[in-house]
Amino acid sequence: MLTKPMMRTGRTAEDLFAPIAADLEAAERILQDTIDSTRPGVSRLLDHLTHYRGKRLRPSLLLLTARACGALTHKHHVLAAVVEMIHTATLVHDDVLDCATVRRHASTINAAWGNQASILLGDYLFTHAFHLTSTLGDAEACRLIGEATNRVCSGELFQICQRGNFDLAEEAYFEMIDGKTAELTACCCRLGALYAGVPARTVEALAAFGRSLGMAFQIADDLLDLVGEERTAGKSLGTDLEQGKLTLPLIYLLRQGTPEKMSWYRAILESPENHKREQLVPDLLASGAIDDARRRAEGYARHAQEQLACLPASPFKSILESLPRRVIYRDQ
Amino acid sequence: MLTKPMMRTGRTAEDLFAPIAADLEAAERILQDTIDSTRPGVSRLLDHLTHYRGKRLRPSLLLLTARACGALTHKHHVLAAVVEMIHTATLVHDDVLDCATVRRHASTINAAWGNQASILLGDYLFTHAFHLTSTLGDAEACRLIGEATNRVCSGELFQICQRGNFDLAEEAYFEMIDGKTAELTACCCRLGALYAGVPARTVEALAAFGRSLGMAFQIADDLLDLVGEERTAGKSLGTDLEQGKLTLPLIYLLRQGTPEKMSWYRAILESPENHKREQLVPDLLASGAIDDARRRAEGYARHAQEQLACLPASPFKSILESLPRRVIYRDQ
Structure with a gap:
């Protein structure tokens, strides 16, 4: 099931997460039971979701954190299913937003079933995730999941x-990716630690690990969109530029250089043509903007690793320790 | 704020719900505080939501039920805001699904801001509704809201x-509207009663009231789409037919008549032309299909009214008693 390579190091996510394979399977069963529908038509649509299965980074983070903290309960399996459902809901809606036709070598839901079914399926996944959380009978879990999804949507x-705003500040970019990506990875680690019963300061350290990991992941993803190879990335690249989304390397490029250069960059960004990546990458590399952005990702990765000092040595801790560098260097 | 006529009886929803005006305002303040965002761009988008304000039927149902049960608490105000946010989320997404450009005499979010912003805004409203529920610190409230929204989305x-399925059975239609409409109105009455502390059998009777009211409301809405007048309905009509959605009068029409008639009806329904309403309405009326559907709505309205016998007399009970007939006869 988990066969997509997490990064080009020869090791798949399945290999990497083998020590929690049984836990991931338990979470998967809960997820399937939750979204199961016997209605004709609807069940075929839900079956299509199997193509949205990826690395399962978020449930793995939650389960690894719990195991590394020394206690894994049924609540963890349920919450691992919840975070994967929320992530899948955002992917289904993102594919509509991006008019994407292929995800993980299969048709997207919108390409196969239309935008209307995709919008409703995303909603269905969101509400089922919230309801599943509530079955734990624990309002705090509902609050934490609600808070994280609020920030993801915000x-x-x-x-x-902010699309098309080429004056976007670095701080606004960090705030944006903190919400859309890092909040959910932070929540995964927080829930894993909280329900393992570790002290509050350990919970906070692990939430900080998840947040910095998410920041490093998103900056790396944005770098991949600019300077990755489509063949190895397994998806279309350059889409942020086409959609007028400013990412960190662009922000760095646009705040340096002569006024003439700046005007030229803006003209490229605002042009309706589709060769922005080819035109901008040479300057992104030469100016050091790519390197500067990569250094920021490395800074977040280091910060993430430092947070793990509170954990005792274990195979689970080792996997967590390896993740920050893995999410950055997946395209090398 | 509540100036839209609920039905053509000269009485607006504002008049009708005057006895709970202060409660509706308290719920409205909670809703505004919850979705408030200081981010530029986002706040302008959220401001646009004021155009989605309608009759506030769902929060009114919740608050009237609570008052009729004799106890209204802060939880009721919060939950009234929650159900209105969930309803608004479904409206925002419905307008994308229907490519609607006007709602309540103003541009829809999708017309003014695009489908992408609409999809994300709907998600934002869903997650904020769930998070707001969780702030009550009551997992049962989260479970009830989660269960209702699950059924709405299902x-x-x-x-x-089922669009384009002209063999849709009557039972499947009832199941569909029970989910998409009656579940949330049932949930409103259930929450109003539950948090007023009345006995379980009263809670169940009031939930049944809400469910039958919702069924009557939806059948009447579907009738309006076929035989209402656009001028008085305040929205485009005939859209169910154009979108291949079979509603009760059509189901009744399609199960009677000669094979030749049946083929002709199907040919009209399947044709890409936009005059389905004009072509089908004469037969819908002559065959008694419209009357049969109206009788089903009246049956649900009667059933709803019967459920209220458990309540002591009060101005709030009187308003609840008037609602079933009002939701049916709004276009007369």
């Missing part, structure tokens, strides 16, 4: 409202 | 998967 909404 | 998803 981050995405902020991003879409 | 009903909508089922409906979209």
Whole structure:
């Protein structure tokens, strides 16, 4: 099931997460039971979701954190299913937003079933995730999941409202990716630690690990969109530029250089043509903007690793320790 | 704020719900505080939501039920805001699904801001509604809201998967509208009663009231789409037919008549032309299909009214008693 390579190091996510394979399977069963529908038509649509299965980074983070903290309960399996459902809901809606036709070598839901079914399926996944959380009988879990998804949606909404804004500040970019990506990875680690019963300061350290990991992941993803190879990335690249989304390397490029250069960059960004990536990448590399952005990702990765000092040595801790560098260097 | 006529009886929803005006205002303040965002761009988008304000039927149902049960608490105000946010989320997404450009005499979010912003705004409203529920610190409230929204989304998803299915059975139609409409009105009355502390059998009777009211409301809405007048309905009509959605009068029409008639009806329904309403309405009226559907709505309205016998007399009970007939006869 988990066969997609997490990064080009020869090791798949399945290999990497083998020590929690049984836990991931338990979470998967809960997820399937939750979204199961016997209605004709609807069940075929839900079956299509199997193509949205990826690395399962978020449930793995939650389960690894719990195991590394020394206690894994049924609540963890349920919450691992919840975070994967929320992530899948955002992917289904993102594919509509991006008019994407292929995800993980299969048709997207919108390409196969239309935008209307995709919008409703995303909603269905969101509400089922919230309801599943509530079955734990624990209002705090509902609050934490609600808070994280609020910030994910706020981050995405902020991003879409800022498309075409080429004056976007570095701080606004960090706030945006903190919401749309890092909040959910932080929540995964927080839930894993909280329900393992570790002290509050350990919970906070692990939430900080998840947040910095998410920041490093998103900066790396944005770098991949600019300077990755489509063949190895397994998806279309350059889409942020085409959609007028400013990412960190662009922000760095646009704040340096002569006024003439700046005007030229803006003209490229605003042009309706589709060769922005080819035109901008040489300057992104030469100016050091790519290197500067990569250094920021490395800074977040280091910060993430430092947070793990509170954990005792274990195979689970070792996997967590390896993740920050893995999410950055997946395209090398 | 509540100036839209609920039905053509000269009485607006504002008049009708005057006895709970202060409660509706308290719920409205909670809703505004919850969705408030200081982010530029995002806040302008959220401001646009004021145009989605309508009759506030769902929060009114919740608050009237609570008052009729004799106890209204802060929880009721919060939950009234929650149900209105969930309803608004479904409206925002419905307008994308229907490519609607006007709602309540103003541009829809999708017309003014695009489908992408609408999808994310709907998600934002869903997650904020769930998070707001969780702030009550009551997992049961989260479970009830989660369960109701699950069924709303399942009903909508089922409906979209059944578009173009002209063999839809009456039972499947009732199941569909029970999910997409009646579940949330039932939940409103359940929450109003539950948090007023009345006995379980009263809670169940009031939930049944809300469910039958919702069924009557939806059948009447579907009738309006076929035989209402656009001028008085305040929205485009005939859209169910154009979108291949079978509603009760059509189901009744399609199960009677000669094979030749049946083929002709199907040919009209399947044709890409936009005059389905004009072509089908004469037969819908002459065959008694419209009257039969109206009788079903009246049956649900009667059933709803009967459920209120458990309540002591009060001005709030009187308003609840008037609602079933009002939701049916709004276009007369």
